[in-house]
Amino acid sequence: MTSRSYAEYEAMFDLTELPGSVLDCCAGGAGFTAEAAARGVDAIAVDPAYELPAAELVDTVRRSLPAGGAIVDEHADRFVWKWYGTPAHKDDLRIEAADRFLQDVSIAPERYVPGSLPELPFDDRRFELVLSSHLLFTWADKYDQDWHLAALRELVRVSASEVRVFPLVQQGAGEPVTYLPELLTELEGVTAEIRKVPYEFQVGADEMLVLSR
Ligand SMILES: C[S@@+](CC[C@H](N)C(=O)[O-])C[C@H]1O[C@@H](n2cnc3c(N)ncnc32)[C@H](O)[C@@H]1O
Numbered sequence: 001m002t003s004r005s006y007a008e009y010e011a012m013f014d015l016t017e018l019p020g021s022v023l024d025c026c027a028g029g030a031g032f033t034a035e036a037a038a039r040g041v042d043a044i045a046v047d048p049a050y051e052l053p054a055a056e057l058v059d060t061v062r063r064s065l066p067a068g069g070a071i072v073d074e075h076a077d078r079f080v081w082k083w084y085g086t087p088a089h090k091d092d093l094r095i096e097a098a099d100r101f102l103q104d105v106s107i108a109p110e111r112y113v114p115g116s117l118p119e120l121p122f123d124d125r126r127f128e129l130v131l132s133s134h135l136l137f138t139w140a141d142k143y144d145q146d147w148h149l150a151a152l153r154e155l156v157r158v159s160a161s162e163v164r165v166f167p168l169v170q171q172g173a174g175e176p177v178t179y180l181p182e183l184l185t186e187l188e189g190v191t192a193e194i195r196k197v198p199y200e201f202q203v204g205a206d207e208m209l210v211l212s213r
Contacts, residue, residue: 001049001064003029003098004133006036011083011199012133012166013208019128025117025155026135029061031097033111034104043111044127050105050114057105061098068094071172078174078203118150125160132165137177140170145179149186152211156190162212166197167205174202180209189213 009015009024009032018041024032027045036043049060069091072079084090105112115121117135136143136151143151155163169176184192191212200206 001028001047001060002068002134003031003061003065003094003101005031005093005097005100007093008097008199009131009133012197013131013164014195014197014199019161021127021129023122023127023130023158025120025130025132027112029064029098029101030133031100031104032131034100037104037108037111044113044122045111046113046115046120046122048114048116050112054106058102061102065091065094065098075173078172079201080203083199083201118147118154120154120158122158124157126158128159128161130155130159130163132163134167134171136165137168137180138171140177145183148177148179149183152183152187156187156211156213159211159213162210164208164210166199166208167202168194168207168209169202169205174205184209187211 009030018036018039021042022036022044024030024043024045027033027047028049030045033043033045049057052060069087081087084093113121132155136148140148152163155165168180193210193212194207195210197206197208
């Protein structure tokens with residue numbers, strides 16, 4: 001589980017203004033939902049980890065903070081620092097985001113819904129914008145092509161307008177996901193676009209997938 005900040009989400013998804021309702025699907029310990037809600041957005045986060053008892057969730061979020069750094073150290077030549085500047089700035093953003101998340105979960109638990117792809121506990125077209133960071137494609141070593149197709153269809157089902165997914169490469173060395181083009185041909189009734197974003201951390205991972213309906 002990771003804790004990306006609102007600033008990272010803004011850059012990864014090239015967000016300017018947020019619409020009235022947003023879902024962060026596979027939000028983990030991210031601070032995005034707390035910050036979006038503070039800006040008056042109907043923001044909901046979903047993650048299987050939200051089934052954990054509160055103390056265990058706090059512990060998981062805190063213990064996960066150094067794990068991201070370990071992956072970067074292991075594949076140091078596969079990361080660039082032009083967006084973060086320094087490892088210390090990245091760590092600060094993640095710690096702040098984890099704090100923001102944990103504070104918000106305790107005061108507004110209704111915003112944090114337990115659930116897993118490819119079956120989400122929301123009505124069709126419930127959210128104007130659906131964001132998904134670092135689950136699809138990132139975890140292609142764990143989830144196969146069929147799972148990805150089902151997951152993308154489910155994200156589209158709960159969106160009224162747009163789904164954005166970042167990044168489009170696998171975790172660690174950032175290998176491309178070879179079946180991505182085939183997946184896009186299998187999504188019916190959806191316009192798929194791969195769009196550049198003003199964020200890069202894994203080398204070459206500066207594109208998001210935008211699905212519109
Ligand atoms: C690397 S974290 C990303 C968290 C957050 N989006 C961020 O960018 O910091 C991936 C998250 O996906 C969640 N996850 C794993 N399997 C999932 C599934 N099948 N459906 C939804 N979320 C899942 C994990 O619990 C974890 O919190």
